[in-house]
């Protein structure tokens with residue numbers, strides 16, 4: 054089965070099939086989520102926190118995104134690959150946005166790019182789409198605007214903010230994006246936007262009314278027990294089993310019970326004695 058395309062994903066909305074999207078940052082995870090049958094894989098700039106251990110996404114570079122995109126693309130056979138344009142790689146001008154989107158496609162082997170912002174990013178989206186590169190929009194909580202927003206907060210709470218969010222979503226669709234991520238948006242507002250738009254919406258902290266959902270792979274696998282925001286559901290608790298496996302390995306190494314004979318390469322003939330030359 055070939056990789057999912059933009060028309061495939063748009064058809065899913067038309068046919069009322071929910072889209073499952075997940076982040077991945079390397080070949081191994083990409084292979085696993087692809088085997089499980091996910092529809093879309095996002096190389097998110099969340100890799101700043103999840104892979105690089107940074108506090109936020111702001112220091113992630115275009116080169117980082119291209120590198121991880123290339124790794125992930127090698128693990129995918131069926132899922133559509135979309136990749137974030139990181140902070141300051143598209144905000145300066147539509148020409149900058151197009152050039153960098155082109156690098157993600159050419160060098161990172163992605164099928165589409167994702168970028169944050171509503172009306173303010175419409176010109177960049179238009180320039181990229183006109184060059185034949187599909188774009189995923191992203192409104193609501195946009196982590197690259199962390200300092201302007203004052204933290205990772207629910208967006209579109211009041212009537213004015215909700216109206217602005219609807220306008221932003223429409224602007225992204227009008228600019229030509231084929232899909233829209235809604236992050237940390239009240240569920241009723243996300244449902245309303247989903248009904249208004251012809252393109253699929255993918256929610257994270259945006260309720261069940263969206264056309265699809267996205268989660269960070271490390272969050273849904275429970276790899277960090279200290280991180281549990283309200284919108285995350287852990288489908289596994291892998292932190293403890295991973296730590297236990299590593300502890301068992303350390304113990305075996307220290308006690309000399311690993312490697313066993315079955316892990317060792319044994320010669321048919323004993324090793325020859327080495328004659329010392331004085």
Ligand code: KIV
Nearest residue numbers: 076097098099234267
């Ligand atoms: O960077 C990311 O992982 C994202 C998703 C959480 C939507 O943008």
